[in-house]
Amino acid sequence: MGKRDEGQIGMVAALVRSTFLVNAVYAESAREYGLTSQQGQLLCVLMAQPYGMSELGAVLGLAKSSLTGLVDRTERNGLVQRTPDPQDSRAVRIALTRKGGGLAEEFYVETCRRIESLTTGLADADRDALAGLLGRVVLDNRVPVVFLEPGDGADPEHKR
Numbered sequence: 001m002g003k004r005d006e007g008q009i010g011m012v013a014a015l016v017r018s019t020f021l022v023n024a025v026y027a028e029s030a031r032e033y034g035l036t037s038q039q040g041q042l043l044c045v046l047m048a049q050p051y052g053m054s055e056l057g058a059v060l061g062l063a064k065s066s067l068t069g070l071v072d073r074t075e076r077n078g079l080v081q082r083t084p085d086p087q088d089s090r091a092v093r094i095a096l097t098r099k100g101g102g103l104a105e106e107f108y109v110e111t112c113r114r115i116e117s118l119t120t121g122l123a124d125a126d127r128d129a130l131a132g133l134l135g136r137v138v139l140d141n142r143v144p145v146v147f148l149e150p151g152d153g154a155d156p157e158h159k160r
Helices: 011-032 037-046 053-060 064-076 098-117 124-140
Strands: 080-085 088-096
Touching: 011 037, 011 098, 037 053, 037 064, 037 080, 037 088, 037 098, 053 064, 053 088, 064 080, 088 098
Parallel strands: none
Antiparallel strands: 080 088
């Protein structure tokens, strides 16, 4: 490990601490919209398209029992609905309701604004470099799409 300038942190610490920072902003935004962080993630994922339960569990990284509870609670709040899967009569797909779509859009736009504001102290070139490097890390590690890029999915009709 090399010597660092005062005020500079290493890559691992920077990634871990930035994760905590983004999670805190995300959680605060969710609370203000009456959601848990997981419900916010669920709504943002469903903005792109409805999902089957197994697909949704894989994207969100949740066990079946945890996902079922999350969907049940979010459905009771009128934000998602279970619809028959056209390819498998035994399965259901989870989709946003009209109310859920509206809330997802508002939550998404505000959360994107808050996360983007974390980098206001950086020059445009540094922001672009950061986005490029983090994008490579995410793509190289095949991180599921949980939160779409602004402009790529705020429209609930958007399909991947």
